Amino acid sequence: MVPKQFTPSADLLDGRHILITGAGSGLGRALAVECARAGATVILSGRNSRKLDLVYDEIAAVGKQQPAIAVLDLATATAVDYDNLAKTIGEEFGKLDGVVHAAALLGDRTPLEQYDVPTWCKVLHVNLTAPFILTQILLPNLRKSADASVVFVSSGVVHNQRPFWGAYAVSKSGLESVRSMLSQELEGEPNIRVNSVDPGRMRTAMRAAAYPAEDPNTVPAPAVVSGTFLYLLSVQSRGIYGQYIEAQ
Numbered sequence: 658m659v660p661k662q663f664t665p666s667a668d669l670l671d672g673r674h675i676l677i678t679g680a681g682s683g684l685g686r687a688l689a690v691e692c693a694r695a696g697a698t699v700i701l702s703g704r705n706s707r708k709l710d711l712v713y714d715e716i717a718a719v720g721k722q723q724p725a726i727a728v729l730d731l732a733t734a735t736a737v738d739y740d741n742l743a744k745t746i747g748e749e750f751g752k753l754d755g756v757v758h759a760a761a762l763l764g765d766r767t768p769l770e771q772y773d774v775p776t777w778c779k780v781l782h783v784n785l786t787a788p789f790i791l792t793q794i795l796l797p798n799l800r801k802s803a804d805a806s807v808v809f810v811s812s813g814v815v816h817n818q819r820p821f822w823g824a825y826a827v828s829k830s831g832l833e834s835v836r837s838m839l840s841q842e843l844e845g846e847p848n849i850r851v852n853s854v855d856p857g858r859m860r861t862a863m864r865a866a867a868y869p870a871e872d873p874n875t876v877p878a879p880a881v882v883s884g885t886f887l888y889l890l891s892v893q894s895r896g897i898y899g900q901y902i903e904a905q
C-alpha cells in the first residue's frame with residue numbers, strides 16, 4: 658500500500674542517485690528539489706539548460722549533495738546521446754537508484770480526424786518511446802543498485818478514455834503497457850522495481866495548456882504529490898512493483 662500522505666525524513670534518500678527527466682519545470686522540478694532535500698544526488702535531465710541551471714542553483718541552496726545536469730532533448734536525442742548519458746552515469750556515480758520519467762508533451766487537443774500527424778509522432782516519441790529507450794539504456798546502471806526504482810508518470814486519461822486527448826492519451830496508455838511488461842520481465846530481479854504514478858491535477862504549464870479556462874489557484878502545486886514519488890524512490894517501498902498508483 659502506497660501512502661497518499663508521506664512526509665520524507667531528511668535522510669530518506671541519502672546515498673541514492675536519482676535521474677529525473679523534465680527536471681527544468683513542473684512536476685520534475687518539484688521532485689528534483691524534494692529528492693535533494695531528502696539527501697539524494699539528483700541528475701537533472703531536460704532539454705533547456707537555462708531552466709536546469711536554475712534548478713541546480715535552487716538545489717545547491719537546500720540539498721545536501723551537489724546535483725548533476727544531463728541535457729537531453731527527448732525529441733531529437735540519438736543513440737549516441739543515450740549511450741553517453743548511461744556511460745557518464747556509470748563513470749560518475751557507479752550506480753543508479755532511481756529514475757522518474759516526468760518529461761512529457763501535451764500535444765494537440767483536437768479530434769483525431771484533424772490531429773496533426775507530425776505532432777502525433779512527436780508526442781508518442783517524447784512521451785512513450787523516449788522513456789522506453791532511456792529505461793532500456795539505463796538498466797545496467799540500475800542493476801548495480803541494491804534497490805532501484807523506476808517510476809513512469811501516468812495520467813488519469815489512461816483509465817478514463819475521453820475524446821480530444823489524442824496522442825497524449827495514447828502515449829500514457831502505452832506507457833502503462835511498458836510498465837506492466839517490464840515489471841513482469843524483471844520479476845526475477847527483486848532489486849529493480851517498476852511502477853507508474855498518476856499524479857492527478859497539478860498547477861503546471863501543461864495543466865494550464867490543457868485547461869485554459871481553469872483558475873490555476875484552484876489546482877494543487879506539484880509539491881503536493883511529491884511524497885508518493887519520494888516514497889517509491891526510497892527503500893521503504895521495497896516490494897512494491899508493477900503497480901499503477903494514484904497520488905491524489
Ligand SMILES: NC(=O)c1ccc[n+]([C@@H]2O[C@H](COP(=O)([O-])OP(=O)(O)OC[C@H]3O[C@@H](n4cnc5c(N)ncnc54)[C@H](OP(=O)(O)O)[C@@H]3O)[C@@H](O)[C@H]2O)c1
Pocket residue numbers: 678679680681682683684685703704705708729730731732733758759760761762783810811812813855856857858859860861862863864879
Ligand atoms: N499537470 C497535470 O495536471 C498532470 C496530470 C497528470 C499527469 N501529468 C504528467 O506529469 C508529468 C509532468 O508534467 P507537468 O504537469 O509538470 O508539465 P510541464 O510543466 O509541461 O513539464 C513537462 C516537462 O517535460 C519537459 N519536456 C517536454 N518536451 C521535452 C523534450 N523533448 N525533451 C526533454 N524534456 C521535455 C518540459 O521541458 P521544458 O520545461 O523545456 O518545456 C518540462 O520540464 C508529465 O508526464 C505529465 O503527463 C501532469
